[in-house]
Amino acid sequence: MRAILNFLIKHNHWFLFILLEGISFVLIVCFNNFHKATFFTSANSVVGNIYSAVSDIEGYFNLKDENSTLTKHNQELLNEIESLKGKLMEYEDSASLANNECIIEHNNDYRYTVARVVNNSTNNVNNFLTIDKGIAQGIDAKMGVFNEKGVIGVTYTSSDNFTVVMPLLNSKSAISCKVKNSTFCTLRWDGSDIRYSYLIDLPRYEIFENGDTVTTNGYSSIFPSDIPVGTIDKLEDSADGQSYRARVRLFVDFSDINKVYIVGSTKKAEQDQLEESIKKK
Amino acid sequence: MRNFVLLLLAQVLVFSQIHLFGYATAVIFTIFLLKLPRHTTKNELMVWGFLFGIITDMFCNTPGIHSAAATAMAFFRNPILSAFTHKGLPEDFIPGVKSMKWGGYIVYAAICISIFYALLFTLELFAIRYLATLIISTIGSTLLTMLFIVVAEFFTPKK
Numbered sequence: 001m002r003a004i005l006n007f008l009i010k011h012n013h014w015f016l017f018i019l020l021e022g023i024s025f026v027l028i029v030c031f032n033n034f035h036k037a038t039f040f041t042s043a044n045s046v047v048g049n050i051y052s053a054v055s056d057i058e059g060y061f062n063l064k065d066e067n068s069t070l071t072k073h074n075q076e077l078l079n080e081i082e083s084l085k086g087k088l089m090e091y092e093d094s095a096s097l098a099n100n101e102c103i104i105e106h107n108n109d110y111r112y113t114v115a116r117v118v119n120n121s122t123n124n125v126n127n128f129l130t131i132d133k134g135i136a137q138g139i140d141a142k143m144g145v146f147n148e149k150g151v152i153g154v155t156y157t158s159s160d161n162f163t164v165v166m167p168l169l170n171s172k173s174a175i176s177c178k179v180k181n182s183t184f185c186t187l188r189w190d191g192s193d194i195r196y197s198y199l200i201d202l203p204r205y206e207i208f209e210n211g212d213t214v215t216t217n218g219y220s221s222i223f224p225s226d227i228p229v230g231t232i233d234k235l236e237d238s239a240d241g242q243s244y245r246a247r248v249r250l251f252v253d254f255s256d257i258n259k260v261y262i263v264g265s266t267k268k269a270e271q272d273q274l275e276e277s278i279k280k281k
Numbered sequence: 282m283r284n285f286v287l288l289l290l291a292q293v294l295v296f297s298q299i300h301l302f303g304y305a306t307a308v309i310f311t312i313f314l315l316k317l318p319r320h321t322t323k324n325e326l327m328v329w330g331f332l333f334g335i336i337t338d339m340f341c342n343t344p345g346i347h348s349a350a351a352t353a354m355a356f357f358r359n360p361i362l363s364a365f366t367h368k369g370l371p372e373d374f375i376p377g378v379k380s381m382k383w384g385g386y387i388v389y390a391a392i393c394i395s396i397f398y399a400l401l402f403t404l405e406l407f408a409i410r411y412l413a414t415l416i417i418s419t420i421g422s423t424l425l426t427m428l429f430i431v432v433a434e435f436f437t438p439k440k
Contacts, residue, residue, distance in 0.1 A: 013323035013356075020331045020352040027338070027345030028404060047339045054294055121341070123300035125406060128342040164342060191411075 048162035051118040052132050062258070073148075110224050113137060113262045118162070122254050125191040127169040129153070131260060134161040144216075144223040144263045150251035151175065151229045152260055154222055163262075168197050168229075169254055177229055178217040179208060179246075187214070187229060187248065194254050196233065202244035208235055214248050221268045288313055289333065293340035304414075305421035308347070309429050310337065311397055314355050315390055319366070320373040323359055330355030343405065350401040354393055365389045378434045390430050395423045 008015075059066075115137075119130040133139045135158050145152045145165050153167035154175070166173050168189055175187045177199065183206050189197045202208065212232045218225025234247040265271070288310050296307045310333040317326060334348030341347070362376060365385040374380040376389065398419040406415055 013327070016324050016327055017352065017356050020327055021349055024331075024334070024345040024349035024352065028349070029345075031344040044339055050294075051340075119340075123306075124343075125411070130342075 045159060045161060048118065048130060048132070048159070051130060052116075055116070055118045066258070109266060111138070111264050111266055113139065113264070115139075115163075115260055115262055117257050117260060120254075120257060122169060122194045125171050127167055127254075128156065129165045129167055129257070131163050131165060131262070132161065133262065134158045134163050136160045138264065139163045139262055140264070142222060142268075144227070145260050146223070146227050146263070147252060147257060147260045149228075149253070151216060151223065151227050152252055152254075152257065155262065165260075167254060168250065168252075169194055175223075175229070176217050176220050177214050178225075179206075179212050179214050179232065183208075184217055184219070195250060197230070197248050197250055199232070199246040199248055200238065200243075202246055204243060208232055208244065208246065210234065221265045221271045224263060224265075284313065285329075285333075289336055292333075292337055297337065297341055301421070301425060304418045305425040307422065307425045307429055308337070308397065308401075309426065309433075311351070311354065311394055311426060312430055312433055314351070314358060315376055315393060315430070317358075318373055318375050319362060319370075321359075323356060326355035326358055327352050346401060346404045349404055350397050353400050354397040357396055358393055361389060361392050386434070387427070387431070391423065391427055394426050394430075395419065398422045398426075 113133055115131040115133040117129055118132050121127045121129070129152075131139075131145075139155060139158050141155055141157055143155045145155060145167075151168065153165045153170070153173060156164045156166040158164075168175065168187065171189055171191050173187075173189060176184065177187045178184050179199070179202070183203060185199045185202050187197050187199055199214065210232055214229040214232065216223040216225055216227045216229065228251050230248040230250040232246045233249040236245050236247075237243075238245045292308065292310050296309050300306050313333065314326060314330055317329070330351035331348050334351035335345075337347040338344050365381060365388065367385075370380060376386060378386050380386075381389065399415075402415045402418045402422075
């Protein structure tokens with residue numbers, strides 16, 4: 001008995017070593033499999049607040065660029081208002097002529113939220129970014145994230161006020177897309193160049209050309225359809241030769257993201273429940 | 282304690298954000314582990330390493346990866362340090378150029394740091410097909426961190 005105790009005391013550093021490494025490995029495995037390890041990520045409120053303070057300071061350095069983008073955007077919006085005014089006048093004329101009631105269809109299927117990116121990485125195989133909106137603002141896991149240029153990614157895990165987003169630049173990310181409104185396929189990243197991602201399993205019976213636009217297909221209830229992703233840049237045979245693999249030049253510049261929009265389907269729960277009920281049978 | 286907080290803030294807000302050529306990232310909190318006195322126990326070293334690692338992980342969204350690598354490096358630090366300790370040294374000393382001379386300190390630091398990075402990138406990439414990236418990243422990051430360790434030696438206040 002004494003010998004065993006002595007042995008344990010003498011080698012106590014081994015047990016501490018195994019304990020600490022054990023905790024680390026549990027964290028590694030958990031974070032890859034579950035969405036519950038929020039505490040150990042930048043969605044943790046202390047970390048999130050530090051990042052958001054730093055990003056406030058950094059924000060001042062980009063004011064000049066931001067201003068010019070906003071001015072440009074304003075100009076475009078003003079132009080649009082003008083053209084819409086013109087059209088409205090036309091329609092009012094024709095409507096009063098025909099004496100018909102004008103029916104405006106409201107699209108209430110999706111709800112949009114604006115958020116600021118407080119942390120962003122692009123240099124790992126599995127990148128993540130953190131945004132400053134969370135459960136309190138109605139953000140949850142599995143919601144689409146995009147900006148004015150195109151698709152950015154899908155929300156991964158949320159705390160009260162912060163959310164970690166899995167961008168296209170993550171080897172575990174898979175976004176369902178369509179090409180030319182007809183072909184449906186999956187977008188995956190190979191972990192190398194942040195400007196390009198890959199469409200896998202493109203069917204051979206379709207004809208694709210470089211420059212074809214890739215957009216979201218709206219099947220998964222994460223994204224509405226027709227949010228731009230990128231353009232086909234290079235076509236090649238897949239490894240097994242059964243289908244095409246296309247390199248896609250992404251519209252979004254991931255090294256420069258500031259404001260993003262989060263889109264949530266108001267009917268997502270209903271759709272998921274329905275689809276889930278089929279799987280159970 | 283003050284050093285701990287300052288090093289951590291510098292690590293997560295500055296150094297972890299810089300990826301030189303996409304391969305090399307300096308993890309400067311390892312300096313803290315290297316500079317702890319000779320007689321620091323293994324347990325104490327590992328707790329420091331784990332704390333540094335886990336907090337860096339929280340900021341980098343890599344739960345467990347930095348902490349696993351730092352704990353392992355802390356575990357192997359004392360045996361490696363013993364190999365470079367010669368008889369002229371006092372019983373308990375702070376590892377550094379002053380006590381160990383350039384050659385001894387650099388080699389000691391380089392071995393510890395490369396153990397850290399080899400583990401870090403193995404855990405991060407976790408696939409044999411990234412072997413080339415793993416080797417380049419390990420060597421690149423080790424060299425970059427060694428640069429900061431050498432610079433830090435010049436700025437250590439002389440007593």
